[in-house]
Every structure is written in C-alpha cells, then in structure tokens.
Amino acid sequence: MIGYYIIAGAWVAISALSNASAQTTAMPVVYDYEIVNTFPHDTGAFTQGLFVEDGHFVESTGMRGESTLRRVEIETGEIIENHPLPDRYFGEGVVAWENRLIMLTYKAGIAFVFDRTSLKKVDQFRYPGEGWGLTHNGTHLVMSDGTSRLRLLDPETYDQVGAINVTYQGQPLKYLNELEFINGEIFANIYGKDLVVTIDPSTGHITGVIQLSGLLKREDFIAGKTDVLNGIAYDEKNDRLFVTGKRWPKLFEIKLRPRPLRETK
Numbered sequence: 001m002i003g004y005y006i007i008a009g010a011w012v013a014i015s016a017l018s019n020a021s022a023q024t025t026a027m028p029v030v031y032d033y034e035i036v037n038t039f040p041h042d043t044g045a046f047t048q049g050l051f052v053e054d055g056h057f058v059e060s061t062g063m064r065g066e067s068t069l070r071r072v073e074i075e076t077g078e079i080i081e082n083h084p085l086p087d088r089y090f091g092e093g094v095v096a097w098e099n100r101l102i103m104l105t106y107k108a109g110i111a112f113v114f115d116r117t118s119l120k121k122v123d124q125f126r127y128p129g130e131g132w133g134l135t136h137n138g139t140h141l142v143m144s145d146g147t148s149r150l151r152l153l154d155p156e157t158y159d160q161v162g163a164i165n166v167t168y169q170g171q172p173l174k175y176l177n178e179l180e181f182i183n184g185e186i187f188a189n190i191y192g193k194d195l196v197v198t199i200d201p202s203t204g205h206i207t208g209v210i211q212l213s214g215l216l217k218r219e220d221f222i223a224g225k226t227d228v229l230n231g232i233a234y235d236e237k238n239d240r241l242f243v244t245g246k247r248w249p250k251l252f253e254i255k256l257r258p259r260p261l262r263e264t265k
C-alpha cells in the first residue's frame, strides 16, 4: 500500500520557519501535552535558563536591570537564593558544570562563571555573537545563539570545539532558544513559537515537535507583561518535564503524548 503521512498544525507552523520542501529525512514525531501539575512562577522572572538541581530549579532571567541567577523551589515558586547581575547586562541561559554555574548574556559577548554553592562570580569569558541558551551533553556545553547552529564548547576552556547544524527536513531551523539535554536528545524552544523541538545531536535533525499551544490560558496572560514560552527543565531522578515562559505566572509539569499519524491518499 502506497501512502504518505501528514501532520497537521505542527508541520505548518514549523515549515514556515524552515521553508521545508524536500522530504529528505524521516518525519518528526509530533507530541501533544498533558498537564500533570501547575506551579506558581514569578511574573518578574523573564525566564532565560532553567534546569533542575537537587530538587529545586536553577533559573536565569533577562532584561537590563532585572537579570538574575536564582534558585527556586519547584512546588511553591519561592525564590530561595537570588543573585542580581549588574544593570547593564541582559542575562541569558545558564548551565551547571561540576562546581560552576555558567551564564550567558544576550549581546555583551560575556559569560559569567559562578561558584555553584555560593553563587559568587569566580570567572568570566568572552564569545563571539549573541548568547541565548545553554545546556550540556555530558562532555560539552551546548549553546544556542539565535541561529540554526548550536555551538559545542569545551567546559574547561570555554573554547568552541564543534557545532551542530539543526535542520528540519533538510532546511536550517533558526531561533533555537532555551535548551535541555534529555535522554540523549536536545530539547529546544523555538523563539516566539509555542513549540519545542527535539534534536538528534549526532545529525542535527529534528526528531520531534512538541505543540504547546494553549498551555498558558488566555485568562492567565497579564497584559503588557506575559511574554513568550521559554524554559525547559528535566528532573531526571523523577522523570518530570517542566516548561514555563517569560514572566509567566505559572510553570507546568507536562507529559508528552505522541500524536497518531494520519494516513492520507
């Protein structure tokens, strides 16, 4: 039987970003979500980086004059520790490596290195271009910069030692933002879209598209404040996946459900 599959919605949304035409690689799996838990989130947090550390979140926030690195209780959203950045810096993604927390800035070309326990600044380094998201794959730091290319950085020298060219159906997929390495794949927010994609780090191919439309209900939007979806964190110990957004009043624990393929003629 000859047939092909289309995946409505997600494909349309994402193909507009990538100008996908040639079906050169396997179709990604499309996932819908189910909300498992809803937790409070600080509406003053312009979320840029998010990950789970020992049962709490490490969260980095952006905007000049509002940028912070903080530890946050998962269930209550309570800020346990808060380290503000100097007003001139626009904070971006954060990652932990050994006893350090490494945090990017948007356009200053500077990353700050903090002691993981005290949050005291211990180092800084420069990089070319913009800083967006950060995660690690166990051997390298993985950094996004607004393009379709993820940089691989040596976690000791912070030198770029490689890159992953991210493609959707053979076409570059740009605006990769907050990142999270989960079970061998890189999850990435697409800036400005209610979408998270999963990336095979060995090929850069998009393997999955997570549709998060409607996650934050319209009635929960605060006019002039609530911004885009951003922030993915994974609690490996308890297999919990969290997502939130910039100045969102809520943070969600979600489960993913693969959408059944629809066969067409």
Ligand SMILES: [Ca+2]
Pocket (backbone or CB within 6 Å): 049, 050, 051, 134, 135, 178, 179, 180, 231, 232, 233
């Ligand atoms: Ca993350």
